Amino acid sequence: MPYRRLPKTDAARLKAMKTLLDNNDIYTVRNRFLDWKLLGRVKPLYERLSAATEQYRINMSAQTRNAGKITKVQRKAAMYVSHFLQVLFLAVERGEVKQKYLELYGLEPEATILPNLKTVEGLLKWGRMVIDGEKARIKAGGRPIYNPTIGMVSANFEIFVDAYQAQQRLQERTTRALEAIAKLRPECDDVLLELWNAIESHFADQPAERRFDACRKFGVIYYYRRHEPHEY
Numbered sequence: 001m002p003y004r005r006l007p008k009t010d011a012a013r014l015k016a017m018k019t020l021l022d023n024n025d026i027y028t029v030r031n032r033f034l035d036w037k038l039l040g041r042v043k044p045l046y047e048r049l050s051a052a053t054e055q056y057r058i059n060m061s062a063q064t065r066n067a068g069k070i071t072k073v074q075r076k077a078a079m080y081v082s083h084f085l086q087v088l089f090l091a092v093e094r095g096e097v098k099q100k101y102l103e104l105y106g107l108e109p110e111a112t113i114l115p116n117l118k119t120v121e122g123l124l125k126w127g128r129m130v131i132d133g134e135k136a137r138i139k140a141g142g143r144p145i146y147n148p149t150i151g152m153v154s155a156n157f158e159i160f161v162d163a164y165q166a167q168q169r170l171q172e173r174t175t176r177a178l179e180a181i182a183k184l185r186p187e188c189d190d191v192l193l194e195l196w197n198a199i200e201s202h203f204a205d206q207p208a209e210r211r212f213d214a215c216r217k218f219g220v221i222y223y224y225r226r227h228e229p230h231e232y
Contacts, residue, residue, distance in 0.1 A: 002212060002222035004196065006189050010053050010181060012221065013188050017046040019219035020195065026218070033202040034195065041191050049184050056177035063170040070163045077160035078117040080153045081127050084134075085114055087145055101142065105133030120164065127157040196220045 007013040020026065021043060026034055088105070089112055091097040099109040106129035107115075116122040134150040144150065199218045203211045212222060 001208075002224050004200070004220060005223055006192060006196075007221060010049060010185070013185070013192070014046060014050055014053070016192055016219040016221060017042050017049075017188070019217075021046060023218055034198055038191065038194055038198075042195070045184065045188055045191060049181070049188060052177065052180045052184060056174065056181060059170060059174040059177050063167065063174050066163065066167050066170055070160075070167050073156070073160045073163050074120065074123060077127060077156045078123050080148050080156045081123065081130055082114055082117055084130060084145065084148055084150070084153045087147065091145060097137075097142065101133075101137050104136045105130050123157075123160065124164070127153075127160070131157060192219075 007016055026039065085105075088097065088102075092099055092102065102109050102111055106126070115126045117126055131150060131154050134145065134153075138144055138150075195218075196215075199215050199220055200211075203214045206214060216222065
């Protein structure tokens with residue numbers, strides 16, 4: 001014997017509501033067993049959930065596309081910051097830059113090892129400190145470091161920052177879209193439950209085969225247990 005279960009996914013909720021709305025029998029006089037006030041809530045709910053799920057799909061798609069871009073620009077920005085610091089350390093080793101100036105970059109005077117640039121947080125932190133440190137050293141009379149110049153480092157770093165911030169905005173939009181869907185689910189389930197109860201009650205006197213078939217036409221969803229023969 002199949003058992004009824006409310007939809008577990010938004011796609012299933014939409015399908016159940018659309019099946020009901022597309023059934024012309026619900027609009028005939030003989031099917032007034034369905035409460036018209038309750039029935040009137042289905043179409044607006046369907047349209048709102050459909051719009052919300054489509055908005056989520058669009059936002060998630062844009063977020064996924066931008067994620068690929070971020071990986072590329074992050075790798076390039078990290079490379080420029082890393083190469084700049086390596087040249088800086090060599091300049092300190094050769095005596096061209098005094099050790100004390102490493103503090104301008106947020107580094108210890110004895111530092112010889114690159115900071116962690118592999119994470120987004122690390123790159124955001126050290127990229128900005130390196131750019132500001134080099135500008136401060138030049139302003140104090142120091143000679144600029146070349147290959148790469150701080151201008152090249154800054155340009156690639158800002159491209160990464162822009163892409164990262166854009167991704168953050170896309171993630172926020174995706175989160176809001178998902179929250180909008182979540183708010184609609186309880187109301188959808190409540191309406192479907194009340195409608196399905198009325199539908200099953202109306203066909204309760206029918207033989208099992210006809211009863212299940214009639215209810216399915218109104219969008220009621222039935223499942224079979226594992227290894228249960230599909231007799232209905």
